[in-house]
Amino acid sequence: MIEINLSDIKYKIKSIFIPYLLISISSCVLYTLFYWVIVVQLDMFQFPSSIVNLLVLFMIPGVLVQTVLKERLQILAIKKIRVIGFKLLILFSIIVPLVLLGHAILDDVFFRLVEINDVEDIGKFSSDKFFTVNSFKIIKNQEKGYTRVTPPSRGSSMELVFYRLFQFENSENIWYGLSFDKKVLTAEDDQNGTLSKVFSANIQNDLDTYNFYNVDYFEKVFNPTEKKNFMRGIDNNDLKFRDSSPIILIPQKGKFEQRLYTKTSGLVQIYLINIAFVLFIIFQLKLKPRDIK
Template identity: 25%
Template sequence: MNRLSIKLREVYFPFLIISIATILSYNLFRWIFDIKLGILPLKEDLLNFWIPFAIPWVPILLWLRRRIRILKISRKGGDGNFAYQFAMALAMTVPIIISQNYLQKASYDLIFVNNIQQTKAHEKEKYFKVNTYSLDKGTLLPYVTSRTSGKYNSRLNFHLYISCPFKNAENVWYGITFKKTISNRLNDHEKDVAYKNFIQASERKLKTYSFQNANYFQKLGNSDDRDGFLGAIKTANKGVDEKGQIILVPKMESFVDKHDNSFTWIFASFGIGAFVLLLMTTLPGINKKELNNFKKRKDLKDDDLKEFLEYLNPMGPYKSTSILLLLNIAVFLVMMFSGLNIISPTPQELLEIGGNRRAEVMTGEFSRLLTSTFIHGGLLHLVMNLVGLGLGGMLLDSILGRFQFILSYILCGIVASIASILWYENTVSVGASGAIFGLYGIILAFTIFKIFPRYMRSTTWILLGLYAGGSLLFGFFGGIDNAAHFGGLISGFVIGGILIVTQKEALMQKAK
């Protein structure tokens, strides 16, 4: 019984308190700064899903992961402690996500107005019941976007946004959306056929679309859908005030049904998670050594988090790599706060923030050759490149030194960007992979010409085969800019050769 009380007191009850505090804190934060004040410049999908998915890890890593070590967890072939961390994160994430759905809907009433013009008087409201309205159906403005989704970007999603202006209501638009999802594994010809079929089917549906069947309207907030409708509006209204546009999408269901059972499921999901964690806490024994270390507040010996944070420290052992990692992360955060989709931004969105394309570079926008190397086409793209940069940096950072490492990275990135626009006429290219392949080109040169000591060469060959070889192989199946990869790899090999000719003895000494 004493052991059970220790596990409950040191692990389970702190989990309950921290979970409840995290769920309530995020909902309060969202309600104040987004719903009431409207000052959060973030997309709704980010606020509704991605932040709730990430935020539980903060209290877990800061306060709970140390307590989990108290439990005597044994798991063959894996990290049992991480499994407990993941279970705790999931127990917090699900209620937070469900609560966002409820919070967004419950915070707004249905506003009754006589005409569309009156919606402008309710700036902070979201749902409207309009007595009468008429549309200028002769001005239907279309805009199409395509985004990837699914594991390994296996799906390609077409969205056709149509903005139609209301009569006698300036800057207020009726929004219609048509969607279709196809496999992203199809070849270019099959995708073109599927796209044309989608457009034709959408046009047929539009001819029979009933504009007057809306039960009520929802005003769109900061979201990808709103951006799609704004894209349609901008096709005919260059320089339009985007913030001043009101997009109303029709809802056919009853307003009273909009809450569903969200409120009940907030508590149900948290109860299920709490029960599962109770079982996970009570079943294992107690690690007496870790319990004593916890009570004495001793640091963890094998602390993966501490090692990871040291790797991001510009004053740590991998100074140059840390600087480049932080730069790539910082640019991605700027993209996120600028309203870009963090999973699959469109080529046009990437182009607007500095992506690389032949037409723009050839008209004098040469800065894109560099800026594009710090821009990424989604979170997965960023993570994959950070891993590649980290692995390459472990081998080269201390050998090249800060100046040569960063200069080589930038030069290879620029050459990779040039190779991309030479090969592709109308492709928007982004990502650090060309510059990273430049680092692997240097590693290849150092391996072939025996700069690395003998005991390291098998490791470098494995790394080159798995990361560089694997990436190039997948590039032949489409969706990856292999021109930039080859450009970076070749330029890196050349730079490595020059360094070997001019500094061979010094490089060999550092490599030891």
């Protein structure tokens, strides 16, 4: 029969778990404020995909964990190496939701929906990300394309991503962007390009009947890596693009106000799972002998 010491459980919750929760919440708040200042106020849209962002993701919870929990973890009757491991576990459980918070929520939440009459008006809103365009036309015979192939590694499949750009009528640097991805279970590289050619041909057939005007709103591509993948299909020798940065708009469906619902619910689920797992680990750890008051 398992003996449950309620006094020890309460002591662990008070001394370790509650501070852990406060650190986790504080990390989310501090990262959100930092993100808002850097991306929204300073217009540094490349920040989410930068090394600096990665350092911030580790630094904020790392400093808080070391500052708040360093002394508190001394109540545990475990070796120093296990204390370090427990700190890393706590750090990881905080960083994972932070990464998801940044990529799934903060990338969108601070931006409004701007209504414009023509795509050329987008140039007036360099700091905005989401747009409804009252009227637009696509030039289908001037599209640009690129297929990114990620070779399979051990235990993974090959990933193919097909990027396609269609120029808006009466615009020189604004493009309608579409991307399609497919994973192929294979252990071999696509050295001769056969798979990518077949995939591209299939997507091209689908595009022949694609409804380009079934759009609720557009999302402007800010992520530099994603934008670079789209732009690989553009001829860099073309004078129209050599000295300018094309604006790429991704069509979106659904109500703008509900765009974060699915992402937020998924984030909350992962956050709660992490908390429950850390609480379970805390319950398993033994305490050093102490004076019971």
